[in-house]
Amino acid sequence: MSSTKDLRVPRSSAVGYVNSPAICVNVGDDLEYKTFFVHEELICSRSDFFKNAMKEPWQEAEEHEVTLAGEEPETFSLYLELLYSNVLPVRGTESDVNSSEEYNKLSKLYVLAEMLMDDLTKNIVLAAILDRSQEAHSDGQLYYPGPTSIQIVYDRTPEGSAARRLLVDLYTTFGDETFKLAEHPDLPKDFFFDLAVNTITKRPTLADHNDLETELSLFKLKVASKIDYIAKIEIAMQGLRNENMRVSEELVEAEGEIQDLEFKMKKIREHYSTRDPDMAFEVSYNLENEQQFWDELDDIVSTRCQEEEIIDNSLRSFLNVTTNYKSEYLQTDYSVAKCIFRMLEGELFAAHKEYVRRQIVYCLLQEEDNPTLHIVAAFLLYDGRNSLDDVIFEMMHSEGTFPRLVELVQMQTVQEDTRLHQLLLELLYESSRIQRLNWEDFMAVNDSFIIYLLGIIEGVSDDAEDPYHYPVIRVLLVLNEQYLVASTNQQNAGRSGITNRVIKAISTHGMTYKTFGCNLILLLNRESETSLQLLILKVLYLIFGNPSTAEYFYTNDLHVLVDVILRNLIDLPHESPAASALRHTYLRVLNPILTNSQISKPPHYKREDLLRLLHLLVTSGNHFAPVDETTVRLVKRCTSVQWLQPPGTVTDDASPTNGHSTTNSPIEYMANGQKELARRALGMSVQGGGESSTSVLEIATHTEKPGVQTPSLGKAVQ
Template sequence: MSLVMEDELGIVYVVETAQQFWSELEDIINVKGVPTLQELDSTLKRWLSLCATYHEQYLQSPLQLEHACGLLLDSELFAFHSERMMDNLVETIQSNTDPHNQFMAYSVFLCYGTRRPDVYKSTKRWRPLVPLLMDHVLVDIDAEDETGLYGGHVEEGPVIEVKLRTLSVRLLYEMCRWQKLSQTDLRVFDDSFVDHLFDLVEQTRDAPDETFNHLVIKFIVSLNEQFMVASVSEGPSSSIQDSNNRVLRVLVRRLGTTKTFGENMIHMLNRAERSPDDLCMQLLVLKLIYLIFTTKGTSEYFYTNDLCVLVDVFLREVVDLDDDSESLRHTYLRVLHPLLTRTQLRDVPYKRPQIKYSLESLVRNEDIRDINATTRRLVERCLSGDWCVGLRKADVVSPPASDGGGISVSRSHLGVPTTAQHHQHHGGLKSSRSVENMRATERRGSEISIAGAKAPMAAQVRKGTADSLDTSTFARKNHYAASDTASEAAVARSTVRKDLRKDKDIRSVPSSPVLMEEFGGEGQFLRHKDSVRQRREPPAPPKRRKPPAIPVRTGPHGTTYTTIQSSSPSPLSNHF
């Protein structure tokens, strides 16, 4: 059954196809000649009536609706008479109670505001519309119709009340985002209305389309921004109940029933992109989160797992944001300090080394790039928290031990493991006779190395000769070896001494503690020498084979005459 539309001039429209609808729409806005102001007003009303009648059939998708509004905004009506047309839209919304007609008028408002955001800054124009928009938000809708703006069944689509509610929330959000409201203007948003907004967030948490849920959250955080700005002139309040910030006041009263609101705020931050709308949303959400962290009674509003996700978001955004978003980075840093010091994370060490490294990277390499003074101040504030004290103490390394000449005896710069690290590395081996032998040798070598490092003067008295090696060192270490390896240790000691006397290059090694450490310590050097002596000799390389014979010619009876390739003269022999 085709719908019939009759305008105020008595013209009847019967549209049966989409092509016919778009043709009629273009004919209406195609004004010929020099129209009067009354004709322009009548043209706008006919366009609204035609779209209001057939929008459920031919303007079901957002792209179709945006295209229809774009045709109107590109026409002569808005090209030369935009102010008059906007006043006519406001008058139509106030006088016409048809929800379909109001939906189309609000849609034109939204598209025009997308092109010219300054339209949202007109307080005089928006003040009469705010109560009407709030009425659409407060309408009770059945759960069966909670399908979002363009969700639901393809045949029917969402009811007009659902469309109007979603569109009204979006317009209110845009208005709060672009203009500054006074305390008088904010009185219309009372506690019951803010409480209803939190209810909408909880009611739509399981909706398949999360657009409306996130849109309500954006409106709430934009209202919080308006209350914060309006309360700056009045000074800080003594308590939350006395505060004029109705968003925070209602949130405190609903701490146990608004968990979806906090979860989805973090979810929106995590999925935010670099678009202008998302950058603004991040600023608004972070300001409310900062207020929650710094207010007594709400600092532990979020779950611990959600706080860990928030830390991951901060680590990514603080580093990835470009220089054009420096103010947003500063907001992240301002919120990071109470996040780590006033929430559950003050007792949960989650990714603290990564946080410290990311913060320090923001103020690093100041000799080759300019560091913002605010960035430096905020980073220092974050690093001054109790969570970072232990990490900074761990970074303070005590100076390495050195001999009398001031030369370090540490071997870490050579990449050689220390004696303690060597013992720790072999501590997990299974017990066996050969392993005990290795441990006994390691203990003897480590004691010689330690003795050389602690007593450099004793090594100088012995004049650095290998013949004067103190045998008491080995005697003191015998009690560390197992009883079943005593005889093997004695054989090893005698072998080491013989090798030291025979080898002239090694005799000068233990003369200085520094050289002992450079070679890995006297005990470790001797152990290396002993291990090389017991290694099996490598096999001899294979002998070169004679090259195969190459046939050169064939005799008359099939006899093949060959010659050795190596005996033939080289082609280069004629050149020398």
């Protein structure tokens, strides 16, 4: 069975009117008349009219019958519905949105309650009218009591009635032109009077107006403040967007750096197992003077052992002693070199060279402490320079130390230690000029690193101790060499060449970093080592061969460069093969200088001196032996430059000489005469020189071992 609500209550809680007698109520007139019966106790408890009527000596009390003539049975029926069921069934249908029937019924009920002196019913009706006025119908509109309701209320209620006040308040508060009261002049005059009085009473005063003005001003200030706040937010948002773009760019760069770090970590993990994990400097020393320091060092490097554990302990001791007392006894480069050579000449290193070297290389890959890095870098540098072979540099290359060196050179803590910074630059140079860099090595060098090196040179251009900042320049020279060789190999293999970041930096930032070019000329002027001269010439060859960098040098510096080249060409002996190879490189560099630089524009610098030198190169043989074929070809290429031609010479633009003159210059006539003399005397012939298709290859492949001195006529005379 379905559960039902428990309706049981105590007897005292039950209504008592059901036992009271019924009153007969006759409502209406002859046109509409109806009789109702209502419990006496119920209606008397609400209506003072019925309560008084049921008192003696009224006839109604004796007969229990009351007549309400002039009232509508429908309205009294609604009243009884409210008494018995406490509801007001007056709502219209949803479609009847414009009907005022509900307001009319409520107005009549209020008038009836007024007559019956039922205050509770009056309040209920007023609340119903107010609720109805706030209800939006299906068309979205609000409707208020109309003229009929107003007429009903004002006809049968006294002045000051609550119903009258409610109607006036509704029209005063919500009334507008849509109410069209002017179309109903028959409305009670009392209504218009009450409406006027109420409107005047509620009209804002001057003080209210001033308060509104003040509130409006405050509101405007708040709005302006909000607008300003929004503008600031927009600026902040734009800043965040810009910051987001910057962070995105940094993330791209960071991804590349992460790849480099992953590569380094891979290398370290591969070999970390070979290194003692306890390689901490746990041994402490208490040395009182310098002699004790050197004695202790001699004991360490003289250790005789076969076990790797003992070797590791000795290396720990060596690094511990040198780093702990570096600030006291290793304050100069000489003392550091002395310390390193003690190790290189000791029994420990002599018996276990490969193992010691590899452990030191691992230290370079892992250590971050400046004193330790200083000793490690010095060991690798002096070991490499002191060895007759390149084993240590080959080992460094195989272990991937190049990216690590590039990283260390750029570290702020390393830059603050000038001696360590210079030592790492020298190690980077020495290890890079022996071994070819691989793809991972090239990836470690970005544009910012090249700009950083150029910036160092620019910043110390007036350094009295090192005006050329030799280590930095040599790193740039060897990097250019690596790019040149790698690009040549790539092109020979049919692949696209690798970007030369040194030339790229000069091309894009040349105007900012002119000091590098000045120092190249000064180094070429004073350098006697052939390998370094070749490195400088290769950079010059690429600079003058590139249209975007051909005018990189100041004109005065360019004149000095031409003078240096002229002097060095004259100074090279003819009988030396090494000198001949270097002479060829000078001539290959001279050609783009004559063709592309500012010297090709009037007034042409030392035109006659250049012609005399070139003539001398093709006419100065050894005992009438002809000059070598390559020299003749390269000289002819230089003399074919337009501005070196005799006056009045006409260039045949249609000739296959790429703009060079096909008319023999005086030098060529002399050279041809020399070749003819050689042909007649010795039966030899020299082919005519044209533009070589292998100049870049010749430049790239021309190398010399470090330390070899350039042959010189001046030195031979001495």
